[in-house]
Amino acid sequence: MLTKRRFGLWTGILAVGFGTVVGFTALAEDAPVTPDGTPAYIVKDGQVDKGTYNGYRRFHATCHTCHGFDASGSSFAPNLTDSLKRLSYDDFKDVVVNGRQNQGATGDRVMPSFGLDPNIMEHLDDIYRYLKARADGALPGGRPQRLGG
Numbered sequence: 001m002l003t004k005r006r007f008g009l010w011t012g013i014l015a016v017g018f019g020t021v022v023g024f025t026a027l028a029e030d031a032p033v034t035p036d037g038t039p040a041y042i043v044k045d046g047q048v049d050k051g052t053y054n055g056y057r058r059f060h061a062t063c064h065t066c067h068g069f070d071a072s073g074s075s076f077a078p079n080l081t082d083s084l085k086r087l088s089y090d091d092f093k094d095v096v097v098n099g100r101q102n103q104g105a106t107g108d109r110v111m112p113s114f115g116l117d118p119n120i121m122e123h124l125d126d127i128y129r130y131l132k133a134r135a136d137g138a139l140p141g142g143r144p145q146r147l148g149g
């Protein structure tokens, strides 16, 4: 199994999103994934894995200008702590890579495409980890602490 090979010994069990309970190791340096390879997160005593922490930082370098601090939305971009309850990982990637334009009455809500932006593409999994932890209610707003330091 991928996670086992990558992370060595099982050291704990924790609910990590997707309504499933999966095993993970407590190596805080690594970014956890579910057995099917979907990025996951670890939140333990209010502390997060390195990937989720990186996602927090990357989100607040770019996405928060429209989606608000803590991903809680603004008057012109949706609250992603709601969106990530319903969007799959693939849906999420599709929107961020390709962007989206609302064809509704006003048509003025534009999600830019980040497919050519390496600052986002290289950290897409971590941004997903952070947003999923927020959407699952596992992580409160504000700057999280990093596990192991």
Ligand code: HEC
Pocket (backbone or CB within 6 Å): 059, 062, 063, 064, 065, 066, 067, 076, 077, 078, 080, 083, 087, 092, 095, 096, 100, 101, 102, 103, 109, 110, 111, 112, 114, 120, 127
């Ligand atoms: C310029 C403003 C802006 C920026 C910056 C921005 N977004 Fe968006 N985003 C939007 C708008 C507006 C929508 C809604 C588009 C629509 O209604 O079709 C949206 C939609 C989304 C959705 C789909 C939400 C849903 O409920 O379907 C996701 C996921 C998303 N953005 C993620 C991100 C991420 C991650 C970043 C940073 C890499 C980001 N956005 C940066 C404006 C922005």
